[in-house]
Amino acid sequence: MLIGLFSIFITAGLSLAEAVECGDVITTYTKPTNDLNCSNHDDTALTLKEGSKLNLNGKKVIGNYDINCIEIAKENDGAKVWNGTVTQCDNGIRVRSNHNLIISVEVRDCDSRCIRIDGDENQLKNCLVSASGRQGIKINGGSYNKIFSNLVFDNCRDGIEIDAGNYNLVFYNHVEENGNIEACGKFGNPMDPEDDYYYKPWYYAGIDILLDSFRNKVKHNRAGCNLGCVGSDDFPCTAHERDFWDENVDNSGNSYSSTNVWKDNRVVCKNAVPEYSPNPTIE
Numbered sequence: 001m002l003i004g005l006f007s008i009f010i011t012a013g014l015s016l017a018e019a020v021e022c023g024d025v026i027t028t029y030t031k032p033t034n035d036l037n038c039s040n041h042d043d044t045a046l047t048l049k050e051g052s053k054l055n056l057n058g059k060k061v062i063g064n065y066d067i068n069c070i071e072i073a074k075e076n077d078g079a080k081v082w083n084g085t086v087t088q089c090d091n092g093i094r095v096r097s098n099h100n101l102i103i104s105v106e107v108r109d110c111d112s113r114c115i116r117i118d119g120d121e122n123q124l125k126n127c128l129v130s131a132s133g134r135q136g137i138k139i140n141g142g143s144y145n146k147i148f149s150n151l152v153f154d155n156c157r158d159g160i161e162i163d164a165g166n167y168n169l170v171f172y173n174h175v176e177e178n179g180n181i182e183a184c185g186k187f188g189n190p191m192d193p194e195d196d197y198y199y200k201p202w203y204y205a206g207i208d209i210l211l212d213s214f215r216n217k218v219k220h221n222r223a224g225c226n227l228g229c230v231g232s233d234d235f236p237c238t239a240h241e242r243d244f245w246d247e248n249v250d251n252s253g254n255s256y257s258s259t260n261v262w263k264d265n266r267v268v269c270k271n272a273v274p275e276y277s278p279n280p281t282i283e
Contacts, residue, residue: 017031017032017033018031018032020032020034022037022038023041023043023044023045024046025046025047025049026046026048026049026052026053027052028052028053029053029055030052030054030055031055031057032054032057032084033059035059035060036059036060036061037062038062038067038069039062039063039064040064041063041064042066042067043067044067044068044069044071045061045063045067045068045069045070045089046061046069046070047070047071047072047073048070048071048072048073048076048079049073050077050079050097051077051078051079052076052080053079053080054079054080054081054082055083056081056082056084056085056105057083057084058083058084059085060084060085060086061084061085061087061089062087063088064088065090065110065111066090067089067090068092068093068094069089069092069093070086070092070093070094071093071094071096072093072095072096072097072119073097074096075097076097077097077098077099077119078100079097079100080100080101080102080103081100081102081105082102082103082105083103083104083105083278083280084105085106085107086108087106087107087108087109088109088110089110089114090110090111091110091112091114091115091116092108092110092113092114092115092132093107093114093115093116094118095116095117095118095119095122095142097119098120098122099120099121100123101122101123101125102115102123102125102127103123103124103125104125104127104278104279105278106127106128106276106278107127107128107129107130108128108129108130108131109131109186110131110132111187112134113132113135113137113138114129114131114135114136114155115127115129115137115138116137117137117138117139117142117145118140118141118142119142120142120143120145121143121145122142122146123145123146124145124146124150125146125149126148126149126150126278126279127150128150128151128153128273128276129150129152129153129155130151130153130154130155130273131155131183131186132155132156132183133183133184133186133197134156134157135157135158135160135161136152136153136155136159136160136178137150137159137160138158138161138163139161139162139165139168140163140164141165142165143165143167143168144166144167145165145169146171147168147169147170148172148173149171149172151173151174151273151276152174152175152176152178153175153176153177153273154176154177154178154183154273155178155179156179156180156183156187156190156197156199157178157184157204158205158206158207158208159173159175159178159205159206159207159223160173160175160208161207162209162210162216163210163213164210164212164213165216166213166214166215166216167216168216168217169216169217169219170207170216170217170221171218171220171221172220172221173207173222174223174274175207175223175224175226175243176206176223176224176225176269176270176271176273177225177226177269177271178204178205178206178226178227179201179204179205179226179227179242180227181201184198184199201227204227204242205242205243205244205245206224206242206245207265208247209246209247209248210247211248212248213248214258214259214260215260215261216260217260217261217263218260218261218265219261219262219263219264219265220264220265221244222265222267222268223243223244223265223266223267223268224241224243224269224270225269225271226242241267241269244262244265246260248260
């Protein structure tokens, strides 16, 4: 009898740490024992359902630049992802719902956005986000999200962008060298106006709040060497950095309708990605 109970216990324990496959739907606590290479897969690599927990266990999720690598599905709130690497995706992590947590994940080398958040009251903390073909982190219409203590480097367009989002908090992030033409060139022709990856540096910033985004708070961030414009024959404008930018405010600082709060942000550029220590805090 004791042997039988012991066997059941071991089986239950092993179900927490197991191999995952491309296309899996995560419904409970899952701790992969393998890197996941979905370069030959034509749909989302891993989909998280409501309340699920994905401890990547230091493993990699690899896409093919056409798929979302990790997606938290619509109407599936309260999922958690942490402790691993996500790379070579369209969107590295796509959050379509609310009250989710992403912590200590390295997300890099993505065709569109490394992390895209469409929902509300999500938290993104202590991630390294780099080498995206568009924005590193994009809040797309979401509100009350918390973007805290992330390293955001070398993305083609904005490091962090809020588009039609309200009441979001962007605190303690380190954002450098975004507006990077080399990142655009990985996915298309940045010099061709007809190409999706046409390089328009006068549109980009380290942290950028777009029109119709209100009551967001951007505090205690460090940003530097983010490109606002290139002075050249191809781009005839004045070269300058654009580290913090609110499109609800004109170049003279006059507010059209902005209620966004910018406070205690610093311009710092070290021209080097700092050492990244994931230090996941969930189990």
